[in-house]
Amino acid sequence: MTCKECQELITPAVDQCLGEQERAEFSRHLELCAPCRREYELERRTKALVQHRAPMVATPVELSRAVRAMVRREAEAGDDRQESLWRRLVPRSVARPALAAAVVLAVLIVLWPSSEETPSPVSEASVAGADIVGQGFANFERLLSGAIRPQLETNEPERVRTFFSGRTTFPVLVPLTRQCTLIGAVLNDYGGVPLAHTLYRHNDEILYVYQTCWETVQRGSPLVLPEKVRVAMREKGMYTETRDDGSTIAVWTDGRTLCAAVAHMDRDGLLACLDLGGAPGPGAY
Amino acid sequence: MNHRKPDRHDTFEREALPHSDLLYNYALRMTNNAEDAHDLVQETYLKAYRFWDKYEPGTNIRAWLFRILKNSYINRYRKESKAPDTVDYEEVQNYYPSIRDEGSESGDLGGGVFNRLLEDDVSQAIAELPDDFRTVVILCDIEGLTYEEIAAFVDCPLGTVRSRLHRGRKMLRTRLLSYARERGYVD
Numbered sequence: 001m002t003c004k005e006c007q008e009l010i011t012p013a014v015d016q017c018l019g020e021q022e023r024a025e026f027s028r029h030l031e032l033c034a035p036c037r038r039e040y041e042l043e044r045r046t047k048a049l050v051q052h053r054a055p056m057v058a059t060p061v062e063l064s065r066a067v068r069a070m071v072r073r074e075a076e077a078g079d080d081r082q083e084s085l086w087r088r089l090v091p092r093s094v095a096r097p098a099l100a101a102a103v104v105l106a107v108l109i110v111l112w113p114s115s116e117e118t119p120s121p122v123s124e125a126s127v128a129g130a131d132i133v134g135q136g137f138a139n140f141e142r143l144l145s146g147a148i149r150p151q152l153e154t155n156e157p158e159r160v161r162t163f164f165s166g167r168t169t170f171p172v173l174v175p176l177t178r179q180c181t182l183i184g185a186v187l188n189d190y191g192g193v194p195l196a197h198t199l200y201r202h203n204d205e206i207l208y209v210y211q212t213c214w215e216t217v218q219r220g221s222p223l224v225l226p227e228k229v230r231v232a233m234r235e236k237g238m239y240t241e242t243r244d245d246g247s248t249i250a251v252w253t254d255g256r257t258l259c260a261a262v263a264h265m266d267r268d269g270l271l272a273c274l275d276l277g278g279a280p281g282p283g284a285y
Numbered sequence: 286m287n288h289r290k291p292d293r294h295d296t297f298e299r300e301a302l303p304h305s306d307l308l309y310n311y312a313l314r315m316t317n318n319a320e321d322a323h324d325l326v327q328e329t330y331l332k333a334y335r336f337w338d339k340y341e342p343g344t345n346i347r348a349w350l351f352r353i354l355k356n357s358y359i360n361r362y363r364k365e366s367k368a369p370d371t372v373d374y375e376e377v378q379n380y381y382p383s384i385r386d387e388g389s390e391s392g393d394l395g396g397g398v399f400n401r402l403l404e405d406d407v408s409q410a411i412a413e414l415p416d417d418f419r420t421v422v423i424l425c426d427i428e429g430l431t432y433e434e435i436a437a438f439v440d441c442p443l444g445t446v447r448s449r450l451h452r453g454r455k456m457l458r459t460r461l462l463s464y465a466r467e468r469g470y471v472d
Contacts, residue, residue: 046458050422075334
């Protein structure tokens with residue numbers, strides 16, 4: 001056995017998983033070769049030291065208890081979706097019929113998980129080029145119509161953060177509003193791009209925010225950022241648009257996250273609700 | 286998919302929860318902090334429960350849980366996991382180190398030197414290993430897993446596990462020797 005061959009066996013020898021034949025040859029080489037013997041000894045001692053000074057510990061009792069309690073809570077939450085806070089907050093009568101046309105629905109589905117109410121599969125044509133602003137308004141209307149319901153209902157930001165944790169490619173900002181109560185969250189993906197949706201309440205209005213990966217949106221596929229939005233964001237740090245029905249959308253970025261907020265409020269009303277953190281605030285333009 | 290709601294909870298408790306030691310010890314050594322380890326394990330179990338339908342009964346539950354934990358760790362600490370190619374290339378380059386490269390610094394490595402190092406020194410030295418190497422050292426030397434099991438956990442060939450272990454231990458002992466020198470246990 002050469003030194004090179006011996007070197008390759010040092011690690012498995014330390015872990016005592018050499019075959020009988022290999023072990024015999026290995027030992028013979030070590031008897032004759034001081035440098036290899038030393039190398040083996042060093043690795044063996046290193047392992048022994050780790051075993052003695054960094055021993056395996058038992059899971060702390062309070063951790064086991066916390067995990068069991070959490071799993072139980074999750075299990076119960078799964079069974080308890082019937083009479084929800086959401087249902088009480090957004091009864092079907094609130095639906096704004098003007099926008100409930102089938103055409104709108106067909107576009108909406110690209111951003112939302114399909115439900116029993118989905119009328120038909122989305123065609124390739126309607127999936128291509130979903131624009132951020134149109135989708136923002138559309139999702140909002142679908143929420144108000146009750147067609148969409150939160151996957152998680154809670155007013156605790158921490159629970160919403162945990163809900164999204166590790167499931168998106170961008171940091172999800174929660175909460176993003178002032179003087180609003182968190183209602184719940186939905187996570188889905190569109191063409192492989194994760195989308196995080198959060199819902200808030202401000203007095204009697206619902207405020208809807210969706211967030212996605214800014215880098216992906218800049219690439220223009222599968223989500224599209226219209227040119228006018230891109231320009232406004234570059235020049236003013238934010239894009240806003242108010243539609244005839246009185247709903248306003250605001251689009252801005254925060255680090256790696258693109259955020260869009262929609263509510264039945266005027267521009268100033270909506271901006272007053274948003275906590276823009278490091279992003280340029282309403283005062284900037 | 287084949288877990289019905291009432292069963293889901295029981296099955297999960299029976300199959301997933303018994304592996305908390307495996308997860309906790311890994312989390313503890315990766316974060317070097319009991320509180321962070323606690324949070325990481327809790328997050329892992331929460332995700333595992335939510336994605337329990339995705340787990341195929343009869344497959345390697347430990348490897349499945351471990352991967353959720355590892356992803357959570359990476360996300361939480363925003364560390365880029367190194368591209369495997371880079372690591373492997375480096376490993377090939379360094380797999381056959383000169384066996385005399387430490388000749389002068391360890392005339393005495395008799396039991397005494399190493400044994401005088403304390404738990405904190407060893408924990409610290411482990412904490413300073415690069416993630417890929419630390420992972421195999423933790424799984425092999427602390428958790429006592431076989432090479433085969435480690436290969437399934439980190440999803441790479443046995444040879445890679447072995448070479449990472451070799452290099453990981455080598456980095457570890459270099460670090461430990463320098464601690465020993467700082468403490469005056471060795472010249």
